[in-house]
Amino acid sequence: MERTLIIIKPDGVERNLIGPIITRFEQRGLKIVGMKMLQVSDQLARQHYAVHEGKSFFEPLIEYITSAPVVVMALEGPQAVQAARNTIGATKPVEATAGSIRGDFGMMVGRNLVHGSDSPENGAAEIALWFDESELVSYERVVDRWILE
Numbered sequence: 001m002e003r004t005l006i007i008i009k010p011d012g013v014e015r016n017l018i019g020p021i022i023t024r025f026e027q028r029g030l031k032i033v034g035m036k037m038l039q040v041s042d043q044l045a046r047q048h049y050a051v052h053e054g055k056s057f058f059e060p061l062i063e064y065i066t067s068a069p070v071v072v073m074a075l076e077g078p079q080a081v082q083a084a085r086n087t088i089g090a091t092k093p094v095e096a097t098a099g100s101i102r103g104d105f106g107m108m109v110g111r112n113l114v115h116g117s118d119s120p121e122n123g124a125a126e127i128a129l130w131f132d133e134s135e136l137v138s139y140e141r142v143v144d145r146w147i148l149e
């Protein structure tokens with residue numbers, strides 16, 4: 001089963017959107033297998049966004065993600081990465097489809113509310129970066145037979 005790392009970024013937390021954002025993923029049928037709130041360190045932020053190092057938006061991005069607490073989740077499901085990214089919407093909120101999180105709640109790329117891993121490999125790597133194995137759970141949901149065929 002595929003896993004993806006979701007981050008509710010500082011604007012999502014500060015704007016009281018933790019609940020509405022989690023609801024989108026829960027309603028979709030993705031299973032939460034890890035969840036916590038933390039203040040991101042400068043070091044963790046730079047590790048997480050290492051692929052963007054050197055780009056013009058890198059330093060503002062580090063400042064943004066470390067500016068207030070975040071909520072991180074590990075979500076599981078078939079094609080969890082793609083499902084979550086569709087629920088999140090396009091990187092630039094003005095280009096995100098209405099009905100997606102960014103399309104419904106966002107205006108600007110530097111305040112786009114949520115992170116989602118972009119491949120199954122990065123999903124696994126990002127979950128390993130943000131979570132200790134002991135913080136992840138494995139459980140059966142009774143409703144799964146009504147969500148997964």
Ligand code: DAT
Nearest residue numbers: 052057061090091109110112114115116118
């Ligand atoms: P995504 O978060 O949709 O996976 P990404 O991995 O390309 O997007 O970039 C990571 C974050 O960096 C993104 O959520 C917001 C910021 N960012 C990306 N492209 C940007 C740009 N052209 N200008 C400003 N910020 C940008």
Ligand code: MG
Nearest residue numbers: 115116117118
């Ligand atoms: Mg990305």
